[in-house]
Amino acid sequence: MRRRTTLTVSFFLFASLLAIAQQQERVDLNVIHKIKTAELGEGGGFGGGGRGGGAAGSKVMDTMYQLTDHYGPRLTNSPQFRRAGDWAVGQLKEWGMSNVHLEKWATGTGGGRGGPIPSWEITGYSGAMVEPTYMPIIGVPVAWTGSTNGSVTGEAVLAQIQTQADMDKFHGKLKGKIVLNSANAAGTVGPLDLPFPTAPLARRYTDTELTDLVPELLPTGGGRGGRGGGRGGRGGANANMTPEELQAFQTKLRSFVKDEGVLLTLQATARGESGTLFGGGAQNRMDTTNLPQVSITAEHYNRIARLLEHNVPVKLTFDIKTQFDTSNTDSFNVVAEIPGTTKPNELVMVGGHFDSWH
Template sequence: MRRIWGSACLVGLSMAVLALGPARDEALDLSVLSRIRDEGFNRSKVMDTASYLCDVIGPRLTGSPAYKKAHEWTRDQLSAWGLEARMEPWDFGRGWTVEHVSVHMTQPAPAPLLAVPLGWSAGTKGAVRGKAMKVKLESEQDLANYRGKVTGMILLNGEAPTLKVHERAEYDRYSEEELVELSQYRIDPSRGGAPGSPGVNYRNEYARRRQFTEALNKFLAEEKPLALVAAGENDGGNVRLIRGSQRAGESSPVPHLVMAAEHYTRIARLLDRNMEVELELDLRVRFTDQEEKGYNTVADIAGTDLKDEIVLLGGHLDSWHPGTGATDDASGVSVVMEAVRILNALEIKPRRTIRVGLWGGEEQGFLGSRAYVTQHLATRAEPTDPEERKQPEFMRRERGELQLKPEYSKFSVYFNLDNGTGKIRGVYLQGNAAVQPIFEAWLKPVADLGATTTTLRNTGGTDHIPFDSVGLPGFQFIQDSVEYMSRTHHTNMDVFDRLQREDLMQASVVMAWFAYNAAMRDELVPRKPLPPQNPERRPPTD
């Protein structure tokens, strides 16, 4: 997800580089790179892997049967390629699967409608018909105004969007000028806890939304409308999913769907004409009766003289359910699997163990990668303030003391890929100036592939964050957006056909090269200082 923290106050990177002093030359074995390129470009399996995940297994919502099947398949496939693979469980919550959704307008003119349910939404228990009604449910006062008026209705919640002509291409790659600009550091405005700062504002807004969601769900359970429908953010039949929650009491007690913008606006115009609109909805979902486990697929290429030290590569295996989770994140998973397949096919004997981590629960808040960090590397004591303990970890002002586990000192680096199908253009360094000359040396031999840029800026929204938050080197690669934010991210169009073969082959080669260098260098990848116990928190990204 291409979300970068920071804006304003440009500072040249040259000063940061000079402050480091002369960088020690990295010992690079370019003959190994030649072999990596040959295997990755001439015998690639990256698209075969992606097709199996997207076409055979399909969407992989955390806690669903398909999600577990994906972990079992990746474990078995990595084992077949010669890695030592296993599934590591962690506690998740309710499982949910959508089995059928059908929405039609029956009056005043029959028409099929495109809509997608939120995750963990209630179903209809058979086809239901009801009159459409426009509402605005945005505050507790709104809820009070509609009491006694919505029973048995299908509610269109919110104003109809205004659809405009697309004046620019939805396809996007970094230009050289944009990469130069990206390499320039920007001071993060969310730092500092003064009133009005983004970090404080986000916490307040999050608390407000959570409180309102509880009130909305109580209202829906008591007033019993047939369904709640929101307009999709995108247009052109592209439906982007808004969030759903697996937690009991936080998911919608009535069917809650997002409808294609063009279909929503048509119904809204009919209602504005004071015409009666009848809709038919059939939503079949299945909840599991017990709390489900989440999983991480973990697999190793065993190291040699430094085998206790770990170089970790990862992406998230879970997805949302409207499409098949191709660019978010079957692409990253397939690249990571291809990178270790390449290295194992070449019978590379790395000094450090090269480990794959295919995470679950990323879409619910980095749950799988956070579980890995907790199980293997470091934990924090719970806050002393009971109100703080009620907050999600990323929203807490108070964080307990960092408690390090034995594996912490043996951890070298984590490389993550989760910004769509685009090729790798460089690395976000998360403010770690010590790694800049190292990664720049690694990038030079693959500059002809388009991977050229480092930036000390932070990026968020994906699974490197749990590692970075405990002081370990964790990095997301810079990637071309292609159609990620415009067309595929969390939408019904996130399908195999949107994957770019050459980009994923390039990313696999670059990933393998970075993994090899990290595994072979004499020293661990440099770390930033340990994070303070109670820093001001950055707002997370979606």
């Protein structure tokens, strides 16, 4: 009899706890069904409406189209960035979200790298090698750099300038030149090292590989590592400079190339291959007199560099049009809310980059 009583009490205690748990966190299967329908569509097919923008199904591809195709690259504070922000506000309101707005923030505060961010955009670009033979050059002007003010043509030169001694070496020799100045693995400005690709462009990490990556997530004090090997720390003669010393030298270098009459500079990186390039941005973003600078594909950079290493004169031509607007350096975040019902006083924040490189 005692055993039966204990069993009965235990059963009712378990049932009571289960009932309390269900009252505290009720699973709304109707909401789960709505989420599945929004992703898969009524018919259960992946993507639902797809690119056609049907009423049911995921809107991911429609959103990607608007941001990447319609409005295009969204460099911070650029006209494309602001137009895309206005579209996002309208779309979020259409989806029924609350308190949708652009939340302004000042780019020149908080100790951010480079200070204020002006509006900047590319309005025209063309580049080509015209001697010893013609070759269109795939490239993009570096963010916050200037225009050529019409088409310019000049001889290409390899020039690694990392010290005052380098400035003295090239003094009086760069007027009217187009300078290639990207360092390769050997620390020189010759052709970049491009290993032959043997791995697929994309694949899933194994469990072991994911485990091996964990220690790399901890900061070690080294340079930033980008995709495909990354840039790592600085190399060459200025590797041991403090950040303040490096900034002072780069300011001096910008003045040097301007005073020497350089037409523009070309850069490339081994991070890209098969036509992929990385644009990047100028350090002094508010300087509307920044020298034109173009990031070109590593393959085109290497062809020009190899010709120069074989003492073959190379002539290049560029026509670059960029536009600054320094009158408004405030940026914004796109903010929207989905009010809760069962726990209205709790917050779940989800965010991501709205801007992008150009």
